[in-house]
Amino acid sequence: MTTDGRGRGGGRAFLGMPRARVGGGGRAAGEDRAAGDGRAAGDGRVAGRARAGGEDPAAFPPFPEAARAAVRDERLRANLRHATSTIRDKRARAVGELADWDRLRAAGKAVKDHTLRHLDHYLLQLEEAVTAAGGTVHWAADAAEACRVVTALVRATGEREVVKVKSMATQEIGLDEALEAAGVAAYETDLAELIVQLGRDRPSHILVPAIHRNRAEIRDLFRTEMGRWGRPAPADLDDTPAALAEAARLHLREKFLRAKVGISGANFMVAETGTLVVVESEGNGRMCLTLPETLISVVGIEKVVPTFRDLEIFLQTLPRSSTAERMNPYTTMWTGTTDGDGPSAFHLVLLDNGRTDTLADEVGRQALRCIRCSACLNVCPVYERAGGHAYGSVYPGPIGAVLTPQLRGTDSGIDASLPFASTLCGACYDVCPVAIDIPEVLVHLRERIVQGGPVTRGGVRVRIRPARGHAAERAAVRAARRLLDRPGALRAGERLLARARRLGFRPHRLPGPGRAWTETRDLPGAPAEPFRDWWARERGG
Amino acid sequence: MRVALFVTCVNDALYPATGVAVVRLLERLGVDVDFPAGQSCCGQPQYNTGYRYETEPLLRRTAAAFAGYPYVVTPSGSCAAMLREHYPRIGRRAAAEGRGSELAELADALAPRVYELTEFLVDVLGVTDVGAYFPHTVTYHPSCHGLRSLRLGDRPRRLLAAVKGLDLVELPQAEECCGFGGTFAVKNPDVSAAMGADKLRHARATGAEVLCGADNSCLTHLGGMLRRQDAPLRTLHIAEILAATQEEPAR
Secondary structure (H helix, E strand, O other), rough: OOOOOOOOOOOOOOOOOOOOOOOOOOOOOOOOOHOOOOOOOOOOOOOOOOOOOOHHHHOOHHHHHHHHHOOHHHHHHHHHHHHHHHHHHHHHHHHHHOOOOHHHHHHHHHHHHHHHOOOHHHHHHHHHHHHHOOOOEEOOOOOOHHHHHHHHHHHHHHOOOOEEOOOHHHHOOOOHHHHHHHOOOOOOOOOOHHHHHHHHOOOOOOOOOOOOOHHHHHHHHHHHHHHHHOOOOOOOOOOOHHHHHHHHHHHHHHHHOOOEEEOOOOOEOOOOOOEEEEEEOOOOOHHHHHHHOOEEEEEHHEEHHHHHHHHHHHHHHHHHHHHOOOOOEEEEEEEEOOOEEEOOOOEOOOOOOOOOHHHHHOOHHHHOOOOOHHHHHHHHHHHHHOHHHOOOOOOOOHHHHHHHHHHHOOOHHHHHHHOOOOOOOOOOHHHHHOOOHHHHHHHHHHHHHHOOEEEEEEEEEEEOOOOOOOHHHHHHHHHHHHHHHHHHHHHHHHHHHHHHHHHHOOOOOOOHHHHHHOOOOOOOOOOOOOOOHHHHHOOOO | EEEEEEOOOOHOOOHHHHHHHHHHHHHHHOEEEOOOOOOOEEEEEEEHOOHHHHHHEEEEEEHOOOOOOOEEEEOOHHHHHEEEEHHHHHHHHHHHOOOOOHOOOOOEEHHEEEHHHHHHHHHHOOOOOOOOOOOOOOEEEHHHHHHHHHHOOOOHHHHHHOOOOEEEEEOOOOOOOOOOOOOOHOOHHHHHHHHHHHHHHHHHHOOOEEEOOOHHHHHHHHHHHOOOOOOOEEEEEEHHHHHHHOOOOOO
C-alpha cells in the first residue's frame, strides 16, 4: 500500500512481477535481522542494511561497483526490464489522456515552490490545525530524534507490536530497526514491503520495493518464511497473482485485527485543515489508519501543502505518474481524532533530517518538490540496468541520486558517486510531475564533489573541500582547458594525433582511465587531417 | 545568407568528414559558410562532469569566436544544447556568485543564434528535401540532447525520409539513451556498455545497413562497440547522408 511511497496496483498486473499485492509483513520481535543478511551479490543485492537512525552509507560500495554486479545478474535484469517497461508504457498512456497535463505539472511545481518558500509559515499553521483537531505534533530534527520520539510513544501505550503503512520516511530513519531494538515488532503491511521484510531484503524501488523479485521467488519466500511470522502460507501455494495475494491477505488480517498501534507516513499534509492524506492501492493502509487505537505518522516537512484544494492537482498527477491509474483505489484522509471513529490518539512527527539544509541550496532545493511517484525510476535506463540496491539508499533511481547526497551529504563513497550515476539523458525530467530538473541538480552536485563549494550542514553554511579521488581528473581538466583555450596548441595536438594514427598507432587497449573505454569499445579511426586543416586548404580560411 | 559553422572539437579532431559534409550541404543549399578559426571546445564534458569554472574561459572563447554571426550552425545536438541552455545557466550562476554579468551577457547574446544542423535546415532554410542521394537502409537514433533538450522531434527523420534511394526503418525504443553520457562512459563503464549493447541489439534487429545519428559522440560509443561485433551495420552522421549525392557519395 503506500504512503509516501504511494499506491500500487493492488491485484492488478501493472508491474510484471509481484502482480498481486495486498500487504503485510511480519517479523518476530527481537529477531536478529543481521543474521539473514549475507545475501549473494550475484542476485544484485548489496550488503548494506537499514539501521536505527537511518542507513549507514559506509555499508555500501560506490555505485559503479554495485552496478557491475547487477548488470551481470540476468534474472535481475529480466525482472527489471519487464517491470519498468510495462509501467513506463502505461504511465505514458495515463498521462496522455489528460489534455491539461502540462498545466497540472506547472501548477504542482508552483504550489510546491510556493510552499517551500514559506515552509516555516505553513508548518506552524499545520501544527496549529492538527493540535486544534485533537492531534499532537512532535518536531524531529534528525532520524535519531524521530526514532526516539516514536519509540517512546509506542512504549507509552504498553504495546509490543505495531502495524505499518508503507512509508519512505520511516525507512529513511530506520524506524523498524529502532523499534526492534526497543523490543517492539513492526509489521510491514504493504505487499511488496512484506516480501522485502520476509526476505530480510532491502527495498529497491520507491513504489514497488520488491521489483527485483519475480513471482516464483515470492512464492518460495511465502512458503518458507510466512509461518515464522504468523499465519503460514498454504502448503500448495502457487505463483499466480491471486494465490499470492490471498496468502498475504490472510497472513496480514491477523495483524490488522490485533494491532493497537499503527504507524504511517503521509503523501500530503494540508496546512489549513490539519488533514493528512495517504494514497494507496491495497487497502492495508486504510486498515492501519483506522483500526488501531493509536496512530503515529512520521512525515517529512516538505510534504505540506497550503490548502485542501491543492490536492486537486496532486491527486491527479500522483496516481497517473506512479501506478498509471486515473485514480488510486484508496485515498485515506484524517484530521486529528474523532470520538468513536478511528484512532483515539494521533501523533504527527514532523521530520527534518537534512531537508532544511537542502532547502538552503538554491539549485538543489527543487528535489524537495518530489511527491515520490517513482516515474523517474521507471524511465531511467541506468536504474533499469543497475537496479535499486546499487543506489545504497531507500531512495533509488534518479530522484535518489539527487536526494540522497543532499540529505546525507557527500562524505561517503556511495554518496559521492551517486550524482555521476546518470547519463543526463533527461528522461526523468520529462516525466516528473513536479518538473524537477534532475539533470540540472545532478550536474550541480557533481560540481560540489569535484570542486567543493558552499553547503549547509546542520543549519550552518560551510565550504566543503573537493572529494578525494578526483585530483588526477581535476589536473587533466585544467590541462585540457589550457590546450582548448589556445587554438594554436589545439591544432598542433590534432595534427600530432592524425600523424600518430597514420603511423599505425591505434591501440586496442588504453592504459589507466582510458581502459574503461577500451574494455568494451574500439577507438575511432584516425582522420588524415583535422577539419581545420581541410578548411584552410579548401576554403582558404 | 551567412552562417558560422561550429564544427565542435570532436568533429574537428576525429570526424572531419562530418564537418566537410556540413560545409558541402549548406553551400549546395546556397548558404555562405564561414569557419571562425578562434573556435574550440564548448566545454560540455567539463561542465557535465562538474567543472563549471573550467568551462567559463571556453564560454568566453566561443562567444567571441561567433560574435556578429546571425546564425551559428553545429552538427551536434549536445553541443548546441550546451551553448543554448547551459551557457546562460553558467552566466546566471556567475552573476549570482557576485562575479558580474559579463558571462551572462555573452551567453545570452550567443544562445538565440545557435542552431543544430537539422533544426537550421528545417526551421530556417525551410527545406526537408535537400537533394541528397543515399541508396541504403538507414535507421535513426535520436540522441538525448537533440530529443529532450532541443526538441528536434521528427525533423531528422523528415530530412532522411526525403533522401532519394534511402529506406528509413524505425529503431525500436529509439528514445532510450545509448549509454554514452560523456564521462559516464568511463565512470560507469558497465552500465554504459549494457545500454550500448541493448541499443545495438535493437539497431541490428532492424536489418539496416546504417545506424544514423546527429551526434558523433554517441556514434563513437556505439561504433566502437559495433566494430567488435563484426556486424553488417555501420554508424554515420546525418550530415554525411544529407550531403551525399550521386556524384559525390558518402564514405
